[in-house]
Amino acid sequence: MLSRWIPRTIPRYTRLHFTNFDLQSTFFTSSGFRNFGSSSTTMKDTSTVISEFNELVNMNVPELQDWLKTEASTSSGWHHNAGDSETVGHASGRHIVEILKKNPKKDPAEYDDDDIAHMRKVVSYCKRHLAQEETAKKNTESKSYKSLKNWGHDAQKE
Incomplete structure (x- = not known):
């Protein structure tokens, strides 16, 4: 029974209430249980994502390709696995180049499900990092600036 793993400081009725919840998507925070499962989140519609x-993504294909060839691009970011030679952001940049080349007119009907899925990641990453950090706009040598460029966003262009 799950209730024996829940701290005794939580009232019994609360412990009983949480006996059938998904451990993969629920975490205990300082303010109580928080569910991060798909049922509590809403995804943006495809047209909004596009x-x-x-x-x-304010870099064009030649700009992004030239950037991805630089040492600054290949060395910035983190590796998904310890043995990977390419960073996550660099791989994302290559995928963005493919999306931009495949559909230069940006016709929404031309994007497939894989394109939309990657576009969601790009939008999420760029928005999150732009909201958290002002460094990218001020310092072209910052990790933030280089990382955002790998994801197709040049903060100096704004």
């Missing part, structure tokens, strides 16, 4: 992607 619009935000086209707004946030």
Whole structure:
């Protein structure tokens, strides 16, 4: 029974209430249980994702390709696995180049499910990092600036 793993400081009725919840998507925070499962989140519709992607990715194909060839690009970011030679952001940049080349007119009907899925990641990453850090806009040598460029966003262009 799950209730024996829940701290005794939580009232019994609360412990009983949480006997059938998903451990993979629920965490205990300082303010109580928080469910991070898919049922509590709403995804943006495809047209919003495409619009935000086209707004946030402000580098064209040649600019992004040239950037991805630099040492600064290949060395910035983190590796998904310890043995990977390419960073997550660099791989994302290559995928963005493919998306931009495949659909230069940015026709929403031309994007497939894989494109939309990656566009969601790009929008999420760029929005999160732009909201958290001002460094990218001020310092072209910062990790933030280099990382955002790998994801197709040049903060100096804004």
